Amino acid sequence: MQRLSSQLQQSNTPPELVSLIDLIAVACKDIAHRLQQGAMSGVLGSAGEENVQGETQKKLDVISNDLLKDYLLASGTVRGLASEEEEGIVAGSDKGGYLVAFDPLDGSSNIDINSMVGTIFSIFKAPATDAVSEQDFLQPGRNQAAAGYVLYGPSVMLVLSTGEGVQMYTLDQRIGEFVLTVEKVAIAKDTKEFAINMSNQRFWAEPMQRYIGDLLAGSDGPREKNFNMRWVAAMVADVHRILCRGGLFTYPWDNREPNKPGKLRLMYEANPMGMLVEQAGGLAYTDTGPILDVQPEQIHQRVPVILGAANEVATCVAYHAK
Ligand code: AHG
Ligand code: MN
Numbered sequence: 001m002q003r004l005s006s007q008l009q010q011s012n013t014p015p016e017l018v019s020l021i022d023l024i025a026v027a028c029k030d031i032a033h034r035l036q037q038g039a040m041s042g043v044l045g046s047a048g049e050e051n052v053q054g055e056t057q058k059k060l061d062v063i064s065n066d067l068l069k070d071y072l073l074a075s076g077t078v079r080g081l082a083s084e085e086e087e088g089i090v091a092g093s094d095k096g097g098y099l100v101a102f103d104p105l106d107g108s109s110n111i112d113i114n115s116m117v118g119t120i121f122s123i124f125k126a127p128a129t130d131a132v133s134e135q136d137f138l139q140p141g142r143n144q145a146a147a148g149y150v151l152y153g154p155s156v157m158l159v160l161s162t163g164e165g166v167q168m169y170t171l172d173q174r175i176g177e178f179v180l181t182v183e184k185v186a187i188a189k190d191t192k193e194f195a196i197n198m199s200n201q202r203f204w205a206e207p208m209q210r211y212i213g214d215l216l217a218g219s220d221g222p223r224e225k226n227f228n229m230r231w232v233a234a235m236v237a238d239v240h241r242i243l244c245r246g247g248l249f250t251y252p253w254d255n256r257e258p259n260k261p262g263k264l265r266l267m268y269e270a271n272p273m274g275m276l277v278e279q280a281g282g283l284a285y286t287d288t289g290p291i292l293d294v295q296p297e298q299i300h301q302r303v304p305v306i307l308g309a310a311n312e313v314a315t316c317v318a319y320h321a322k
């Protein structure tokens with residue numbers, strides 16, 4: 001049985017990064033505990049406030065954010081952090097070597113229906129500057145030192161990449177530790193499964209309309225095979241399914257709100273998931289090319305996302321080039 005920290009210590013991961021990942025794991029075990037208590041500890045429902053993106057915060061969005069912040073800021077390894085639930089960046093220790101961007105609770109509309117949610121994180125090396133600023137975070141996802149998520153499902157799982165493939169760990173509740181359960185994740189190049197919120201169909205651009213139309217046409221259409229569809233409404237759970245059994249996931253550009261190109265956020269949703277998917281042999285694209293090559297302009301910027309099985313993502317992207 002390989003525990004998370006001993007597995008990381010044996011890899012080429014720098015010791016400071018090992019302790020940072022370990023700390024994120026501890027914070028997420030604490031979040032998992034609060035989620036499990038559910039209605040019994042009064043943590044369900046809305047917090048009555050809006051975050052910087054205009055979404056109504058759930059109590060657990062705020063609780064998870066505060067927990068992660070407290071653990072990370074106390075550690076001395078973090079120079080600064082950025083979160084979906086924080087308007088600006090939060091300064092950490094001057095001596096900290098890393099920057100962390102996170103989505104404390106992804107899929108928060110699932111909280112009150114006791115369905116899957118997760119925590120997504122992205123770690124960069126902190127540039128050698130005197131005082132941390134938002135500018136320090138605006139690095140392409142290609143620079144990520146590590147990325148991952150914790151999925152709070154029937155089992156609690158930590159899925160991680162430090163640039164040497166993707167590993168999955170499962171929380172062994174008896175000993176309170178994440179143990180290695182999948183050593184090397186690989187996404188099959190072809191698939192017959194896709195994930196998209198179909199209710200937004202009328203808002204998509206024409207190439208996405210055509211691509212999804214051809215998938216729905218099944219064996220009678222140009223793709224000459226039948227496709228299955230899934231949508232959990234938590235990116236973390238949809239991407240987890242893709243890492244486990246393949247598929248394509250997209251939250252495309254749509255014309256509902258002209259200033260918001262897509263729904264998902266680059267720094268703490270698209271980038272970390274992009275790294276995991278590429279490290280597992282898949283592709284992760286936005287409208288301009290690979291997600292990991294996007295030069296960020298703001299910490300809360302949104303991007304269209306198409307990721308998963310390499311051949312299927314390439315096919316979808318090719319519809320957009322026509
Ligand atoms: P969050 O709960 O962190 O705000 O993220 C929700 C995101 C993502 O997890 C999911 O894929 C998507 O929103 C679901 O969107 P729909 O409401 O359109 O299904
Ligand atoms: Mn949200």
Ligand code: MN
Nearest residue numbers: 103106107269
């Ligand atoms: Mn999210």
Ligand code: MN
Nearest residue numbers: 084103105106
């Ligand atoms: Mn969230």
